[in-house]
Amino acid sequence: MDKPLAISMGEPAGVGPDIVLGLYARRHQLKLPPFCVFGNADFLRARARRLGLAFDITEATPAQTNSLFETALPAVPVDGDVPDTPGVASVVSGPAVINAIAAAVAAALAGDCRGLVTGPIHKGVLYQAGFTHPGHTEFLAELCAVDGNEPLPVMMLAHGGLRAIPVTIHVPIRDVPELLTTELIVETVQVVAHDLRQRFGIANPTIAVAGLNPHAGEGGAIGREDIEVIAPAIAQLKAEGINVIGPLPADTLFYPVYWAKYDAVVAMYHDQALIPIKTVAFEDAVNVTLGLPIVRTSPDHGTAFDLAGTGKASPSSFLAAIRMADAMTATP
């Protein structure tokens, strides 16, 4: 039998734990693969009671998960206090949130879990607790480093054939032009092409690359990055045999008739990539990190404090994230 999936509990004041508990309650109906939650069992029990969910939650190791999953939710203990205060975040739980991610990654790297689904974190609260990474994506790269060498982590939001990738991620918009280099664009597209082949079974992916400026710079009249930074990257990638096209005007690139022609769209900054996909598929899109030695997926939504503890949060993106991690790691 395949190893279990790991789920990191994410921000305890958010909807992540609610959704995981709700999905576990429906595990038979949904035919869910076994998973263990890296997080505090007492906290999970308290949240389950609050939501009116009655099942056992038991401390366990990944190795015990498959045999327990039928009868109890396996919770892999992590260090740190976790208060059950839905909608009210506390720096107190920061260490436990961070430890849960680190322990789940270690289990995936060790082969004890076959992939990782991360519950949403609240970045602002974690920064207050001393978290030094912009988000999971960059933290995962550090955790996966070999001899101090970090892989380039690439964020991809995916829903069916729509796959959107930002080259720069969680950075202030004013810093984007400085951070965009030909080298970064080349490396990002190389990772995308590699992982679409290896992890998504797309033999020769077609990748569209967006421009940075309106109308991809209008021939240099509205900004020169498209000509001076992005176009050379595309030329280099083409010379390497990667099927890449661009820089294309970003405003029309996501018109379904256009993006349907591409296996992925590489955009220059976070909102350029994520607004289109969250607009058409917020309920079902999945955030997947490319470039890592492990599989990591996540729901596309955040902590939704306004819904935490109510049981009203939609589980569908989290479920899609579990299904994607399962599909990417299951033995054929």
Ligand SMILES: NC(=O)c1ccc[n+]([C@@H]2O[C@H](COP(=O)([O-])OP(=O)(O)OC[C@H]3O[C@@H](n4cnc5c(N)ncnc54)[C@H](O)[C@@H]3O)[C@@H](O)[C@H]2O)c1
């Ligand atoms: N995977 C992650 O870890 C992840 C992803 C996105 C945002 N975040 C973080 O979450 C925090 C809050 O971000 P935000 O407010 O911009 O986005 P959000 O996704 O938490 O909420 C945006 C809106 O969508 C609604 N919503 C979110 N999830 C929902 C669900 N499952 N069902 C129904 N409605 C839902 C919320 O109620 C809110 O109105 C930030 O710190 C952000 O960085 C984390």
Ligand SMILES: N[C@H](C(=O)O)[C@H](O)COP(=O)(O)O
């Ligand atoms: N940018 C992501 C989104 O909006 O869906 C989200 O913030 C998660 O990022 P990490 O996976 O790096 O935590």
